[in-house]
Amino acid sequence: MFEKFFSQASSKWMEGTGEEADIVISSRVRLARNISAIPFPHLLQTTEAKKVVAMIYEALQSLQSNEQVKDLTPVYLQDLQPIERSILVDKHLISPQHAEEAGGRGLLISQDEDISILINEEDHLRIQCLYSGLELEKVWNEASQVDDLFESVLDFAFDEKLGYLTACPTNVGTGLRASVMMHLPALVMTNQATRVLASLSQLGMTVRGLYGEGTEATGNLFQISNQVTLGRSEEEIISSLLVVAKQLIDQERMARHVLLKETKNQLEDQVCRAYGALTHARVMSSQESMSLLSKVRLGIDVGIIKTASLQTMNEMLVLTRPAFLQKMKGKELSPFERDVQRATMIREKLLDKIEK
Amino acid sequence: MYCDECQKKPAAVHLTKIINGEKSEVHLCEDCAQAQHKEWTLGIDANFPLNKFLAGLLGYDPQATGASMNLTFTPPEKCESCGFNYNQMSQIGRFGCNRCYKHFKDKVGPLLRRVQGSNRHTGKVPQRTGGTIRLEREIQSLRLALQEHVVREEFEEAAKVRDQIREIEKKLGR
Ligand SMILES: [Zn+2]
Numbered sequence A: 001m002f003e004k005f006f007s008q009a010s011s012k013w014m015e016g017t018g019e020e021a022d023i024v025i026s027s028r029v030r031l032a033r034n035i036s037a038i039p040f041p042h043l044l045q046t047t048e049a050k051k052v053v054a055m056i057y058e059a060l061q062s063l064q065s066n067e068q069v070k071d072l073t074p075v076y077l078q079d080l081q082p083i084e085r086s087i088l089v090d091k092h093l094i095s096p097q098h099a100e101e102a103g104g105r106g107l108l109i110s111q112d113e114d115i116s117i118l119i120n121e122e123d124h125l126r127i128q129c130l131y132s133g134l135e136l137e138k139v140w141n142e143a144s145q146v147d148d149l150f151e152s153v154l155d156f157a158f159d160e161k162l163g164y165l166t167a168c169p170t171n172v173g174t175g176l177r178a179s180v181m182m183h184l185p186a187l188v189m190t191n192q193a194t195r196v197l198a199s200l201s202q203l204g205m206t207v208r209g210l211y212g213e214g215t216e217a218t219g220n221l222f223q224i225s226n227q228v229t230l231g232r233s234e235e236e237i238i239s240s241l242l243v244v245a246k247q248l249i250d251q252e253r254m255a256r257h258v259l260l261k262e263t264k265n266q267l268e269d270q271v272c273r274a275y276g277a278l279t280h281a282r283v284m285s286s287q288e289s290m291s292l293l294s295k296v297r298l299g300i301d302v303g304i305i306k307t308a309s310l311q312t313m314n315e316m317l318v319l320t321r322p323a324f325l326q327k328m329k330g331k332e333l334s335p336f337e338r339d340v341q342r343a344t345m346i347r348e349k350l351l352d353k354i355e356k
Numbered sequence B: 001m002y003c004d005e006c007q008k009k010p011a012a013v014h015l016t017k018i019i020n021g022e023k024s025e026v027h028l029c030e031d032c033a034q035a036q037h038k039e040w041t042l043g044i045d046a047n048f049p050l051n052k053f054l055a056g057l058l059g060y061d062p063q064a065t066g067a068s069m070n071l072t073f074t075p076p077e078k079c080e081s082c083g084f085n086y087n088q089m090s091q092i093g094r095f096g097c098n099r100c101y102k103h104f105k106d107k108v109g110p111l112l113r114r115v116q117g118s119n120r121h122t123g124k125v126p127q128r129t130g131g132t133i134r135l136e137r138e139i140q141s142l143r144l145a146l147q148e149h150v151v152r153e154e155f156e157e158a159a160k161v162r163d164q165i166r167e168i169e170k171k172l173g174r
C-alpha cells in the first residue's frame, strides 16, 4: 500500500510547479505540537512511545470523514528497512534523526506526499507540509488546517503566555519553522552568495546548504528558514520569509542576467558540457552529479537546454541519492557500484526525455 | 548555542559577568567552565562540587549588581510531573514535559528572552484548549474594526460589530 513512497520519486514538491519554481524548488512549513501531560519523546520508553503513536493513529481514525486527512497513511518506522527510511529522508518527508531512532516512532503520510506528520521525533507531533515553488502562504494554511483537525481531538500543550510548548525552547511559541529550498547558482558563480546569505542572519533567518557537507552546498541549493518562533505571529514569520525569498530571487535573476549578457558563450559552454557529461558519463559521484545537475537546471531556466524539465531535475535530487539507487537495484551497492548506477540512471532519464 | 571558549561543545553554563559596572554574557561548556573555574577568584571553597556550582550559575540573577560576579545558589529542583531537573535540561537543551515550563517558570523567562528575544506568544491559539485568550484576542480585533467603522461613519456596520463584542463578553462572563 505504501510501496510507492519508496519506489517512486513523485512527491508533490518535485512537480516543478508553483510560483517562481525555477529558483524556489520547494516551500515547507513545520509545526511542533505536543500532547499535554505526557513527557516529551526523549523521556519516553519505547512502550510508552508506542502508546503515543497509537493515540495519534486513533485520533486520525476519528477524523477519517475529513477530506484533508482522509488519505493519510500510518506507518510504523520500525516496520521499514533502513534503506526505506533513508529514502524518506532524501524526499524531505522525515528528518535524519527520525530515521535513525525508529523505535516507538511513527509517521502519517499523504498520498501525494505533501503532508507528513512525524510522531515522536523531538516533539509528539511534527506536522509538515511541503509544496513545489514559492507557496509559503498555501503551505502554512494547509498545515494550520491539519493542526486544527488534530487539535479538535487531542489535548495540545499550550500556555496562554508562551504559546505551544515544545521539547526544545527554540521551538516554543508558534512551533513554526517555515523554510524555502532555493537554487542560487548565479549568485554562487558571481561570488555573491556568501555575502548575501550571511546578511540574512541579521534578518532572523537561518541558511543551510543542502545535500552538501556542512555549510558547503554542492548543488547550489540553500535552505532558508526562520530562526525565532516566539514573539511573532505565524503570519509575520511567513511574510518576512517571503520578503527575504523574493529579494534573493531578484538578486539571483540579476546575476543570471549579468552572466548571460557578459559571458554568454562561457555560460552556454558550461551548461552544455554539464549536459554532455550527464548524458554520456559512465561513472558519476554524488558530488559531481549535484554540481552538473545544478548547471543543467540553470540552463533550463535561461533557455539553453530545452530537452529536460524542472520536474526531472527535482526528481533527480532524490533519485541520485545512495538509498534510492540501491532500492532500484534491489541490493546493497559498493560506493563504486553506486557511481555506475547513478551514471546509468541519469543517462536513461535524460535521454528518455529526448526520445519522447 | 555553542561554548564561547572552545566553540565546539554546547554551552551548558550561562552567566552574566559584571565588571566595573559593565555587564557581559558568557556561555561555556562544562569543560571550559571547569577550566575557567580555577582562574576565577570567587569566594567559593575550591573543593566545591562542580555540579552544584553549575546549578548555582544557572540560577543567576541578572538584575543584581555590585559584586564582580554574581552567584546565587539554588539546589537542582525537579519538575513534579516528569522528574526532570533544570541541570539535565541545560545539558541536553530540552525540557522533560510541558509542565516543566511552569515548574521552572522563573528561569524560562530569561532563557526565552535569550534564545528567542521574546517571552510572549502572539500567534495562533488553539480553538478547543486555548481558553479565554482566543476570545480576548477576538474582542481586541473587533474593537479595532469598530473604531474604523466609526471613523468612516459606517454606523450600521459599527452596530453589528458592537453586538458581536457584547456577545463574546457575555461568553467571558462580563
Ligand atoms: Zn568549551
Ligand SMILES: [Zn+2]
Residues within 6 Å of the ligand: B079, B080, B081, B082, B083, B084, B095, B096, B097, B098, B099, B100, B101
Ligand atoms: Zn516536566
